[in-house]
């Protein structure tokens with residue numbers, strides 16, 4: 556089954572460019588401080604765009620504005636070339652929304668809830684195939700209010716996709732899912748993306764962004780602080796790490812290395828060299844220094860930055 560192919564009834568007036576274009580959004584909730592402070596980003600068709608940011612950074616508010624649920628104080632938002640509030644009726648059949656609380660009737664069975672959402676669309680996906688892909692079968696008759704958190708997430712995802720949207724907003728799609736369900740959800744997201752659907756998701760899982768996103772938008776304090784593919788964001792100087800006995804004289808090793816090198820013991824016996832390009836001479840200097848100090852080092856080599864390193868560098872380590 557082609558999970559992604561957008562509904563034939565809705566594709567003909569689709570603009571060819573960005574599925575979402577947000578420019579200079581500003582918003583403060585009644586009398587409060589600025590929550591969005593000039594936020595801009597675009598999300599393309601056929602790509603997964605992940606919004607990452609600490610708690611309270613403004614991701615949900617941004618997505619809510621794109622979904623037409625909130626209004627910005629200023630700035631522009633185009634969703635499939637339309638205004639999410641003024642053109643809400645035209646957008647509804649073309650945009651799938653997965654809300655964290657599901658937004659579903661709670662007194663009916665899971666499959667019945669999905670069937671109801673499907674009935675609102677002209678060309679819904681095949682319910683049996685969609686249920687199978689997201690593993691809804693085992694709780695098809697369970698009332699929505701009795702579903703576990705992970706089951707509810709999967710049902711909400713099915714509801715977001717059943718109308719063959721051209722654009723889908725997924726709010727923390729794999730939060731609370733077990734590893735099997737997470738992989739199934741990621742496969743489904745990739746499949747709809749490959750069929751040309753624009754997927755915009757929020758996540759706190761760096762692995763999810765790293766493995767799923769084509770474009771990452773890092774949001775902090777209501778602004779975009781970095782954008783790029785996971786590959787682009789994590790490119791750049793690697794550090795060199797090794798393991799050995801705890802308490803090595805790191806100052807002595809730093810002095811043996813080129814000017815600018817810093818050596819830290821991250822936790823007992825785990826060392827990292829930063830501040831210099833990790834080239835073969837630096838690796839040799841570390842191993843020579845270890846040999847001359849009777850230090851047995853394991854795993855001496857360069858370590859690429861992860862998306863989590865980049866995220867923490869950009870947004871700091873203070874709890875929000």
Ligand SMILES: Nc1ncnc2c1ncn2[C@@H]1O[C@H](COP(=O)(O)OP(=O)(O)OP(=O)(O)O)[C@@H](O)[C@H]1O
Nearest residue numbers: 584585587590608609610611612613614615616617
């Ligand atoms: N309805 C509301 N009324 C007042 N303040 C709100 C409202 N909704 C959100 N906020 C505030 O706006 C800020 C941004 O919240 P938002 O939910 O957009 O952040 P987020 O990046 O999605 O956070 P999280 O990762 O925790 O979901 C927060 O300080 C939050 O307290």
